[in-house]
Amino acid sequence: MASLLYVCVRPERGAADAEHASFRRALGVDVVDRLDLLSERLDPARLGHYSAIVVGGSPFNVTDGAKTPVQRAVESDLEQIARAAIAGETAAFFTCYGIGVITRMLGGEVTTATPESTSATAIQTTPAAASDPVFGPSAPALTVLTAHKESAVAVPPGAVLLASNAVCPVQAYRVGTHLYAVQFHPEPTPRDFADRMTLYRTTGYFDPSEFDSVQTQVLSASVTEGAALLRRFAETFA
Numbered sequence: 001m002a003s004l005l006y007v008c009v010r011p012e013r014g015a016a017d018a019e020h021a022s023f024r025r026a027l028g029v030d031v032v033d034r035l036d037l038l039s040e041r042l043d044p045a046r047l048g049h050y051s052a053i054v055v056g057g058s059p060f061n062v063t064d065g066a067k068t069p070v071q072r073a074v075e076s077d078l079e080q081i082a083r084a085a086i087a088g089e090t091a092a093f094f095t096c097y098g099i100g101v102i103t104r105m106l107g108g109e110v111t112t113a114t115p116e117s118t119s120a121t122a123i124q125t126t127p128a129a130a131s132d133p134v135f136g137p138s139a140p141a142l143t144v145l146t147a148h149k150e151s152a153v154a155v156p157p158g159a160v161l162l163a164s165n166a167v168c169p170v171q172a173y174r175v176g177t178h179l180y181a182v183q184f185h186p187e188p189t190p191r192d193f194a195d196r197m198t199l200y201r202t203t204g205y206f207d208p209s210e211f212d213s214v215q216t217q218v219l220s221a222s223v224t225e226g227a228a229l230l231r232r233f234a235e236t237f238a
Contacts, residue, residue, distance in 0.1 A: 002031040003238045005050040007081065009037050009058040009074055009097060015199045019056045022187040026227035027054070027234045038070060042077035047084045052238040054230065055081065057096035057185055059203060062103075062110045063150050079105045085179035091237035092179050093230065099170070099181040100150055106175070108156025114168045116146040116183075118197060118206040118214055120190070120221030123171045129162040134180060134232045135172065142225035144171075144184040145193045145218070147205040151183050180233065186226030194218050 006023050010016040016036065024032045033050070035042065047053070055078065060071050067075075078094070078101045085092035094102055100110045122143050129135040142163075152170035155161045163172035163182075172182040188196065194215045197206070206214045 002029070002033045003051045004029060004032045004234065005046075005053045006032045006034050007037060007053060007055045007078075008034060009056060009060065009078070011038055011059070012199055015196060016056070018192060018195065019187065022189070022192045023054050023056065023230070026187045026230040027238075028231045029234060029238070037074045037077050041073060042080055044080055044084070047081065047090050050090055052234060053081060053085070053090055053092045054187075054233075055092065055094040055098045056187075057098075059200070060097050061112075061150050062097070062100035063112055075101050078102075082175075082179060086176050088176065088178050090178065091233070093186075093233050094179075094181040095185055095187070096148055096183065099152060099173075099183050102175070102179070102181045103152040103156045103170075106156035106158055108159075109153040110150050111153045112150045113153075114151045115149045116151075116168055118145075118147040118193070118218065120144070120218060120223055121146045121165065121167070121184070123163045123165045123184070125163050126161050128160050129172075132162060132174065133236045134174075134229055135162045137232065138225045138228060143221065143223050144182075144186065144226050145188060145190070145221075145223055146184045147193075147200075148183055149204065178237070182229075184226065186229050189227075190219050190221050190223055
């Protein structure tokens, strides 16, 4: 069995398959097991089989008003993974939607006031990130790929801020030593992200009439540090 697990929370099969491939490449390993929470509930006993877990993004939002039973189950399972990582039973790297789930779990507030459209965005690391094994080598700044409708208002209780920018003040944080949460998407290359845009063209992450210009901006960006973060995460914990 692989020592790494990819947790999928995307309903769209094509996007989920591509995201799994992106994580596998970015982590630098050939085999990354997969758990699709849209079709299978988490078995907590399974967490002990993996030294590290990565959680992908989703069109779900923590701030969604009317949640389906499936979404509520997904969020409950993600919270179990986060608690296991806080306890040091495994390591976990949550992305995009997942940072909202953790923020709420820790008693923080999630808002729709600081969204970022689909783009390559510069973020700055904090002084606390300098000594972090995952973020430290990327200091003091890195360019990442963003597309989100909600974000944390502030770092939740018990978390250490690792990265920020002027638009979205909470870009990344760590809880304890084994749980990381980022607002951006670290795993895709610009080509991957541009392809993903076609699947989410009319879902509110960018103006559909500006598809060509937004895709051109993404494709022209130099984005490598997101994958570097994931590779260091794998090297540190897996």
